[in-house]
Amino acid sequence: MIKSGIEAQINAVKEYASFFDDTLVDSNVPLSCIIYDPYAYFLCTTPEAKELVVNSVKALNNALPTLFEHPIVRNKLQATGLSHVTSADDLIKVFETSSPSYPWNFMACYFTGTPSTADKIFLRTKYIDDVVMENQKTIKQIVVIGAGMDMRALRLEFDQEITVFEVDTPQVIEYKTNMLTKTISKHITPRSKAKNCHVSADLRFAEQWTKQLVASGYDPTKPSFWLAEGLLMYLSEDEIDVLLKTVSSMSAPGSKILIQTVEPIPPATTPEMKMLYMMSAPIGEFRSFTTTPNLYLDRAGFGSDIVLKNYLHLVELYGAPKQNGTSSAFTIGTKPSL
Known part of the structure; x- marks a missing residue:
C-alpha cells in the first residue's frame, strides 16, 4: 500500500511506522481515505486504556456467564488464533502480554465488532x-x-x-x-x-x-x-x-x-x-x-x-x-x- 501512495502519504506512514505493529487490523480502505492520526495510537496504549478494555471484558463476562462457551464467541476466538481462550481470565492474560495496541484492536474489530x-x-x-x-x-x-x-x-x-x-x-x-x-x-x-x-x-x-x-x-x-x-x-x-x-x-x-x-x-x-x-x-x-x-x-x-x-x-x-x-x-x- 505504501508503494502506491503519494509522497506525502508515504512520508506520514514512515514517520510513525515505528510506533505500530503487525497486530493492527488490516483495512480495505483506499489510500484516498488514509487519515493522519498518530495520536490515536498513544491514547490506546496508556495504562488507563488497557484497564478500560479489561473492565469491559469482565463486565461482558458478568452479564453473560456462558459467554466463552457460545458458538459465536468460539468462532471469533478460533478465527483470531485464540482457540485456547476459554474464559475472561484467559483473554485478560492475552491482553497483559500483548502489544499495547492489540486489546483495543481485538475488542473493537473482532470480539465486539467486525473488521x-x-x-x-x-x-x-x-x-x-x-x-x-x-x-x-x-x-x-x-x-x-x-x-x-x-x-x-x-x-x-x-x-x-x-x-x-x-x-x-x-x-x-x-x-x-x-x-x-x-x-x-x-x-x-x-x-x-x-x-x-x-x-x-x-x-x-x-x-x-x-x-x-x-x-x-x-x-x-x-x-x-x-x-x-x-x-x-x-x-x-x-x-x-x-x-x-x-x-x-x-x-x-x-x-x-x-x-x-x-x-x-x-x-x-x-x-x-x-x-x-x-x-x-x-x-x-x-x-x-x-x-x-x-x-x-x-x-x-x-x-x-x-x-x-x-x-x-x-x-x-x-x-x-x-x-x-x-x-x-x-x-x-x-x-x-x-
Whole structure:
C-alpha cells in the first residue's frame, strides 16, 4: 500500500511506522481515505486504556456467564488464533502480554465488532475531516462538543487564524490535558497552527457551559462551525433538542453544525443476533435513534442547506469497499441569515 501512495502519504506512514505493529487490523480502505492520526495510537496504549478494555471484558463476562462457551464467541476466538481462550481470565492474560495496541484492536474489530468497524471509522473520520477543513476557509471558530479524545485541533492543518474550542466534562479535559503534556507532546509535533482551547463544562447545564465557552474566547457574534460526533445517540430526544437549541442560541447567522446520529437497529430475531447485540456494549447505551436527523436541525434553527450522508454515500464518495447497512448518518445544517 505504501508503494502506491503519494509522497506525502508515504512520508506520514514512515514517520510513525515505528510506533505500530503487525497486530493492527488490516483495512480495505483506499489510500484516498488514509487519515493522519498518530495520536490515536498513544491514547490506546496508556495504562488507563488497557484497564478500560479489561473492565469491559469482565463486565461482558458478568452479564453473560456462558459467554466463552457460545458458538459465536468460539468462532471469533478460533478465527483470531485464540482457540485456547476459554474464559475472561484467559483473554485478560492475552491482553497483559500483548502489544499495547492489540486489546483495543481485538475488542473493537473482532470480539465486539467486525473488521468492517475499522473501515467505517476511517470513512467517518475522513468525511468529517474534509468537511471541517472545507469550512475553515470561511469560518474561524470551531467548537467540538463532547470532544473526548478528538485530536483534530492538533492533527489537521489549520492556519493560525483558527480557534478550536473543545467542550467536555472536567474529568475528560483533565485526562486529555495530562496525556498531551506528559506523553504525546514529547513524540508528536502538531500540524495545526490553530489556537486550542479546552472548555471544562458539563453539556447538561446550558448556562454553565455557554458561559465557560465565552470566557474561553468564543465570540457568539461571529459564525462558527459546530461538531457533535459520537454524542447525540447517548442523549434522549428531549436532551438533543435542548442541546442543539442552546448551540443555536450561541451561533451567529451563517454558522454550521455537523451531527452524527444512529439509525434504528433491527430487532434481534435470532439467538445469534441477540448475542451479538449483547456483546456490543455501545448499542446498549444508546438512547436515541432516528432516520430523520434533519428534523433535529430544523427545530434548532439550522435548517438551511441540509446535507445528509450515510456510510453508503461515503463509500461512493471515497471509492471504498461496500459496507453492510447505513447505521450512522452525518448531517450538516446552516443557520440562515436574518
